[in-house]
Amino acid sequence: MTTVHFTCSDCAQTIEVNDAMRETILDAGCPVCTAAATKEDFVATCE
Ligand SMILES: [Zn+2]
Numbered sequence: 879m880t881t882v883h884f885t886c887s888d889c890a891q892t893i894e895v896n897d898a899m900r901e902t903i904l905d906a907g908c909p910v911c912t913a914a915a916t917k918e919d920f921v922a923t924c925e
Contacts, residue, residue: 882922888913895920 884903885892889911895903903915 880922880924882920884908884915884920886910886913886915887919 882895882900883892884895884900886908888908891908891910893909900920903909904917906912907914
């Protein structure tokens with residue numbers, strides 16, 4: 879199973895995200911500090 883984690887480059891908060899949350903974060907920024915997010919801030923891992 880693949881999970882995607884977002885790590886904010888600004889506040890360093892790491893959260894697990896689904897596809898919808900990924901789109902929202904790319905659109906609206908970090909949910910914690912609202913810093914702009916890029917695709918490089920998301921890491922997919924297979925578990
Ligand atoms: Zn942040």
